[in-house]
Amino acid sequence: xxxxxxxxxxxxxxxxxxxxxxxxxxxxxxxxxxxxxxxxxxxxxxxxxxxxxxxxxxxxxxxxxxxxxxxxxxxxxxxxxxxxxxxxxxxxxxxxxxxxxxxxxxxxxxxxxxxxxxxxxxxxxxxxxxxxxxxxxxxxxxxxxxxxxxxxxxxxxxxxxxxxxxxxxxxxxxxxxxxxxxxxxxxxxxxxxxxxxxxxxxxxxxxxxxxxxxxxxxx
Amino acid sequence: xxxxxxxxxxxxxxxxxxxxxxxxxxxxxxxxxxxxxxxxxxxxxxxxxxxxxxxxxxxxxxxxxxxxxxxxxxxxxxxxxxxxxxxxxxxxxxxxxxxxxxxxxxxxxxxxxxxxxxxxxxxxxxxxxxxxxxxxxxxxxxxxxxxxxxxxxxxxxxxxxxxxxxxxxxxxxxxxxxxxxxxxxxxxxxxxxxxxxxxxxxxxxxxxxxxxxxxxxxx
Numbered sequence: 001x002x003x004x005x006x007x008x009x010x011x012x013x014x015x016x017x018x019x020x021x022x023x024x025x026x027x028x029x030x031x032x033x034x035x036x037x038x039x040x041x042x043x044x045x046x047x048x049x050x051x052x053x054x055x056x057x058x059x060x061x062x063x064x065x066x067x068x069x070x071x072x073x074x075x076x077x078x079x080x081x082x083x084x085x086x087x088x089x090x091x092x093x094x095x096x097x098x099x100x101x102x103x104x105x106x107x108x109x110x111x112x113x114x115x116x117x118x119x120x121x122x123x124x125x126x127x128x129x130x131x132x133x134x135x136x137x138x139x140x141x142x143x144x145x146x147x148x149x150x151x152x153x154x155x156x157x158x159x160x161x162x163x164x165x166x167x168x169x170x171x172x173x174x175x176x177x178x179x180x181x182x183x184x185x186x187x188x189x190x191x192x193x194x195x196x197x198x199x200x201x202x203x204x205x206x207x208x209x210x211x212x213x214x215x216x217x218x219x
Numbered sequence: 220x221x222x223x224x225x226x227x228x229x230x231x232x233x234x235x236x237x238x239x240x241x242x243x244x245x246x247x248x249x250x251x252x253x254x255x256x257x258x259x260x261x262x263x264x265x266x267x268x269x270x271x272x273x274x275x276x277x278x279x280x281x282x283x284x285x286x287x288x289x290x291x292x293x294x295x296x297x298x299x300x301x302x303x304x305x306x307x308x309x310x311x312x313x314x315x316x317x318x319x320x321x322x323x324x325x326x327x328x329x330x331x332x333x334x335x336x337x338x339x340x341x342x343x344x345x346x347x348x349x350x351x352x353x354x355x356x357x358x359x360x361x362x363x364x365x366x367x368x369x370x371x372x373x374x375x376x377x378x379x380x381x382x383x384x385x386x387x388x389x390x391x392x393x394x395x396x397x398x399x400x401x402x403x404x405x406x407x408x409x410x411x412x413x414x415x416x417x418x419x420x421x422x423x424x425x426x427x428x429x430x431x432x433x434x435x436x437x438x
Contacts, residue, residue, distance in 0.1 A: 010345065026267045026274075033277045034253070034260045037284070038316045041253045042293070042307055044284040048245045054280045055245075058252045061273045065256070065263040073338075073387065074261070075345030088261055088342045090349040097257045098317050098340040119292075121317040123307045124359075126229065126294030130309040131374040132358035136351030140343075143350070154384065155350040160377045168292065 010152070013077040020085055027087075027095050034097040042120055091140035102137055102173075104144045111176045112145040118168050129166040134191050137173055138201045145175035146185040146205035153185060153205035166191055166198040183207045229371070232296040239304055246306075246314050253316040261339055310359035321356055321392075323363045330395045331364040337387050348385040353410050356392055357420045364394035365404040365424035372404060372424035385410055385417040402426045 037058070044051065074088035074095075087095035092102050100122070102114045116137060124130030139155055146153040175189035184204050191199035256277070263270065293307035293314075306314035311321050319341070321333045335356060343349030358374055365372040394408035403423050410418035 026270050027263075030260050030263075030270050030274050030277075033274045033281070034257050037277050037281045038253050038257065040281045040284040040288065041249050042312075042315050043288040044246075044249075045287045045289060046284055050283065051245050051249050054284055055249050055252045057276060057280050058249075058256050061276050062252070062256045062259045064269065065259040065265055065273055068264045069259065069262040070264060073342045073346055075342070086342075088339050090341050090343060090352050093261075093340075093342075096261050096340050120307050121312075121315050122309050123292045123294070123305075123312075124309060125373065127292055130355065130359070131362070131377070132355030133309050135354035135358055135377065135379075136349065139351035139354055140349070154344065155379075155381045157381070158350070158354065158377075158379045160354075160374075160379075162374045162376070165373065 011075055011077045013079050015077075015079055017079060017081045017083040020079070020083060024085075024094065031095045031097050038097055038121055039119055089140075091136055100137075102140065104141055106148065109176075110148060111174060112141055112148065113172065113174045114141055115170060115172050117170050120168070123168060125165055127168055129168055129171060129193075131160075131162055134162075134166055134171075134199055135160055137171075138175075138189055138191065138199070139203070141173045142175045142187040142189050142201065142203040143205060145177060145187045145189070146203070148177065151185075151207055152211045154208050156184065156204040156206040158201065158203045160199060160201045162199050164198050167193045167195070169194060178202075183212065230294055230296045232298050234296075234298055236298060236300045236302040239298070239302060243304075243313065250314045250316050257316055257340055258338055308359075310355055319356075321359065323360055325367065328395075329367060330393060331360055331367065332391065332393045333360055334389060334391050336389055339387070342387060344384055346387055348387055348390060348412075350379075350381055353381075353385055353390075353418050354379055356390075357394075357408055357410065357418070358422070360392045361394045361406045361408050361420065361422040362424060364396060364406045364408070365422070367396065370404075370426055371430045373427050375403065375423040375425040377420065377422045379418060379420045381418050383417050386412045386414070388413060397421075402431065 076086040078084035087093050090098050093099045094101050100116045102116045104112050104114045106112055118129050122129055122133045172192045175187055178186040178188050184206055187203045189201045190197055295305045297303035306312050309317050312318045313320050319335045321335045323331050323333045325331055337348050341348055341352045391411045394406055397405040397407050402425055406422045408420045
């Protein structure tokens, strides 16, 4: 993948959208298979010989995949057609099996929301979502909410109030912009499980220095 | 694994420590192999045929591991010897490839600390740790810090101040108890990368209702 220009590590990339779609058509299913393996490896009770055989086979696949790979990390790319991709993102990266992955959607009213199915690998208290996983997903969703007008933002302060434990399974997140103050965007958000609200959050997102010349401040 | 008793989903388990150590001796390396595969699958540039072959092999391993597996999630176990294990925990679970995993250590002075190597799968901004991953690790380390006197705690409120972006690589977290107020424990913590402090956090941790009869309140 060739980058023709970039600033702040965000790469303007000359790869056409059709080529990104073609790559994702087989690379995203690979990550989905790794997610499934990750869950199986976590929950398996097969015996030592079976586990050791599995491990040897996994290591062989890993070696073949590493025969050709990028240096370092994927970063954030966008092309001239307005398509962006951040395959390695820990919350939303579709090629990253650490990420559930979450898909953030934009509501008609400036809100953002996501529904995520969280399984055994996202556990904290028994049967419950790890409070830090909720924080990870909130941080990301709120950052997207803050950047809904396409201004880059980084998290300044995040305050998360855990009202009760969130059950594993389908979880819904919602975020909305509360207000702007200069380079700061104030966002509120919630997490809910099947039984309703579990977490409330407030975030202050800040436009990074490198972006301030490229984007106007709303006020 | 048989559970003989439990409360609040924390299982008192009659499995001896020696047997837990034996299981971990081959199951933790399996998770390590999945972590390595996860990174390879994220960064690979092999062609479509190579990826599809890898995927088929991964799916075959997954099916064999699933031939015998636990229902649901691992939860949190402890035995009569004082050993505890939470294999599926999203931050510290040694059998969970979503977790880096972090190992929290106790300092002599009541502090807790951890050093974690964060690679491509924990990225947010290009080359930087996802702010939500830092929140995940902080939430967990601070919870352990709050529970250092072995009282169970859940996160009440978490406030995270991002001073600057955290570079991927070796990251250090430190937590300490600031004070107690009845069922609340106030904890402060920091994240640092190779260039120093990047994040400051405050957390209020609360003893859950089910535990209040089992543990005395310091005050």
